[in-house]
Amino acid sequence: QVQLQESGPGLVKASETLSLTCTVSDGSISSYYWSWIRQPPGKGLEWIGYIYNSGSTNYNASLKSRVTISVDTSKNQFSLKLSSVTAADTAVYYCARGRALGIWGQGTMVTVSS
Amino acid sequence: QSALTQPPSASGSPGQSVTISCTGTSSDVGGYNYVSWYQQHPGKAPKVMIYEVSKRPAGVPDRFSGSKSGNTASLTVSGLQAEDEADYYCSSYAGSNNLVFGGGTKLTVL
Numbered sequence: 314q315v316q317l318q319e320s321g322p323g324l325v326k327a328s329e330t331l332s333l334t335c336t337v338s339d340g341s342i343s344s345y346y347w348s349w350i351r352q353p354p355g356k357g358l359e360w361i362g363y364i365y366n367s368g369s370t371n372y373n374a375s376l377k378s379r380v381t382i383s384v385d386t387s388k389n390q391f392s393l394k395l396s397s398v399t400a401a402d403t404a405v406y407y408c409a410r411g412r413a414l415g416i417w418g419q420g421t422m423v424t425v426s427s
Numbered sequence: 428q429s430a431l432t433q434p435p436s437a438s439g440s441p442g443q444s445v446t447i448s449c450t451g452t453s454s455d456v457g458g459y460n461y462v463s464w465y466q467q468h469p470g471k472a473p474k475v476m477i478y479e480v481s482k483r484p485a486g487v488p489d490r491f492s493g494s495k496s497g498n499t500a501s502l503t504v505s506g507l508q509a510e511d512e513a514d515y516y517c518s519s520y521a522g523s524n525n526l527v528f529g530g531g532t533k534l535t536v537l
Binding site: 350360363417 | 430463472473474475479484516518520524525526530531
């Protein structure tokens with residue numbers, strides 16, 4: 314059974330870059346769409362973007378100028394970078410597999426501090 | 428792209444059926460058969476319950492069903508059980524490789 318695990322700093326300073334990694338276990342990262350989704354405390358889900366075909370990407374238009382998603386097939390990982398963060402970027406960040414988001418990681422809380 | 432519209436809350440008694448709607452536009456829900464529904468219990472990651480409008484992943488009870496009419500998709504939970512109490516989110520493909528979520532619906536089992 315494929316498992317996803319997010320990792321990265323839980324605290325990021327305002328104006329800096331948030332960096333997270335999703336490690337894929339018991340499955341290849343070389344196919345499927347791989348997504349990042351976030352959920353601010355007490356709020357709904359927001360799709361950030363995805364990477365597919367081992368390199369093509371698509372991002373939420375509202376975040377596009379600040380987001381980069383990349384993949385490292387040798388490590389079976391894909392990553393998220395979100396630049397110039399503010400308090401509004403404080404959220405639980407999830408990674409997920411597939412266009413239907415069929416498998417999710419457990420999520421990781423990231424707090425942006427001033 | 429704008430978020431899909433869901434009612435903030437829904438409720439039903441054990442054994443009853445409840446339907447949650449998800450309204451979009453012809454550019455998302457109405458334009459593609461790629462609507463999914465997710466269940467999220469407090470402090471947990473979302474879990475897909477329905478994909479491609481009406482398909483159920485393995486292991487999801489057949490009490491959960493999905494449908495679509497025009498720009499509105501619906502999730503019906505039949506034979507409500509206490510464990511169904513959770514937040515439910517819809518999502519839809521929105522063209523040009525974009526995805527959009529609904530605002531979420533809190534389902535209460537009375």
